[in-house]
Amino acid sequence: MHGRFEGRRRLLGGAATLALVPWLPARAADAELPYIPALAAFLAGRTPRWERIRLELPRLADNGQSVPMKITVDGPFAPGPTVRALRLFSQRNPVPEMAVFEYPVPVERVEVESRVRLAGTQRIAAVAEMSDGTLCANAVEVVVTIDACLDGTG
């Protein structure tokens, strides 16, 4: 009886230790931008910061025809740099520049949602252009079971 409790203590202790281990990014492979020629052309050698912007897509999309997509940039913005534009790039779609969203006037809440088409499993990148010229980026991988068959090859 005592031994059993001891085992349970040890287990709890183990769990506590695990909780103390620094949180490892679940999508470690995503900590860099995918190589997309259109994205490279846009960046023109600039290195975006890996912060503030969050790109959210489901990890697994059963159907590439309509996949929910959300871009969020963490505020606060004013009086600091505000978001000018958000750009979305696809690694495998025939048109890699999926969308550009622009804010001609600054807004304190930068959150854009849409639904995208994905021609197969790929990584998607989002870049935010700030009013001071800095760039922030994020990328995620989406596994697509049924392609959007964008180019008829799928």
Added chain:
Amino acid sequence: MPDARITIPAKVQRGAPFEVRIVIRHPMETGYRTDESGKPIARNVIRTFVCRYNGEPVFSARLSPGIAANPYLRFFVTARESGELVFEWQDDAGASVSERAALTVT
């Protein structure tokens, strides 16, 4: 049937960002599909979209075939005065459509 379904809050607070949701009825034809007889169907997607608030552009988008049919957009705009939001978009076929929504700022 209207060309778009627009959802904005009934009342918004001055100075605060408010949510705008819009679904546009449009096939977003990619140009990669063929009809029954095997002829390619011409590309026709919404290229540009702009939201004007009392005449001033506050949000715009450039879209591609990578955006799903019947495009949905959700974004935020800062409330200033009561007035009107005008949504305008153009597609590859040259169609230009606009829809409007009245906004009450308290």
